[in-house]
Amino acid sequence: DAEITQSPRHKITETGRQVTLACHQTWNHNNMFWYRQDLGHGLRLIHYSYGVQDTNKGEVSDGYSVSRSNTEDLPLTLESAASSQTSVYFCASSARGPTEAFFGQGTRLTVV
Amino acid sequence: GQNIDQPTEMTATEGAIVQINCTYQTSGFNGLFWYQQHAGEAPTFLSYNVLDGLEEKGRFSSFLSRSKGYSYLLLKELQMKDSASYLCAVSDYKLSFGAGTTVTVRA
Numbered sequence: 001d002a003e004i005t006q007s008p009r010h011k012i013t014e015t016g017r018q019v020t021l022a023c024h025q026t027w028n029h030n031n032m033f034w035y036r037q038d039l040g041h042g043l044r045l046i047h048y049s050y051g052v053q054d055t056n057k058g059e060v061s062d063g064y065s066v067s068r069s070n071t072e073d074l075p076l077t078l079e080s081a082a083s084s085q086t087s088v089y090f091c092a093s094s095a096r097g098p099t100e101a102f103f104g105q106g107t108r109l110t111v112v
Numbered sequence: 113g114q115n116i117d118q119p120t121e122m123t124a125t126e127g128a129i130v131q132i133n134c135t136y137q138t139s140g141f142n143g144l145f146w147y148q149q150h151a152g153e154a155p156t157f158l159s160y161n162v163l164d165g166l167e168e169k170g171r172f173s174s175f176l177s178r179s180k181g182y183s184y185l186l187l188k189e190l191q192m193k194d195s196a197s198y199l200c201a202v203s204d205y206k207l208s209f210g211a212g213t214t215v216t217v218r219a
Contacts, residue, residue, distance in 0.1 A: 031205070031206075033207070035209075040211065042199065042209045042210055042211035042212045043155070043199065043201075043209040044209075045206060045208065048206050050205070056206075059208075090154060090155070092207075098142035098160075098162070098204075100145065100157040100160060101145075103154035103155050103156070104154060105153070105154050106153075106154055
């Protein structure tokens, strides 16, 4: 069965370190998204991609970067982790067009 | 940008009906989605409306009025397992979410 997986599921890191969260989907979807979820804010879009070599900034992109070298993966990098980036991160993918998005199980990141 | 509003919390009794409203103001619109999210889990798709009117799927129905920037999700015959957050999301190919409505079902 096709799926979307995130790793790691939990991570604790120190302020200032570079961190990369992995997202891998086997749906062969063109669209991939990264969200963060915090109490009171819901899901906020960090970065998104509509295909290989395409990346776009979302509403809360400062301090984050992504790259899309193949269809299956969209890793999210925190260049220099800050305590404000402590959150639950969700990756999602969808087929071309306004179709439902499928979400990974999330990564809980704590920056100390 | 997108501005999406929904109530923060709602409480209802098992077997009852609950209606979750969502209003939106958007710069682009390709449809409105509803997702369910249980605590500690990923959001899962419930419904999609792109045209005005009511879409029914078992105990769940969703309504859209594009001219009013308004949608609602109707949950009928509430069960304890329906206790969750319900997320309204507007699509302009990428999804923008409201903050979510936490529904608590009481026995």
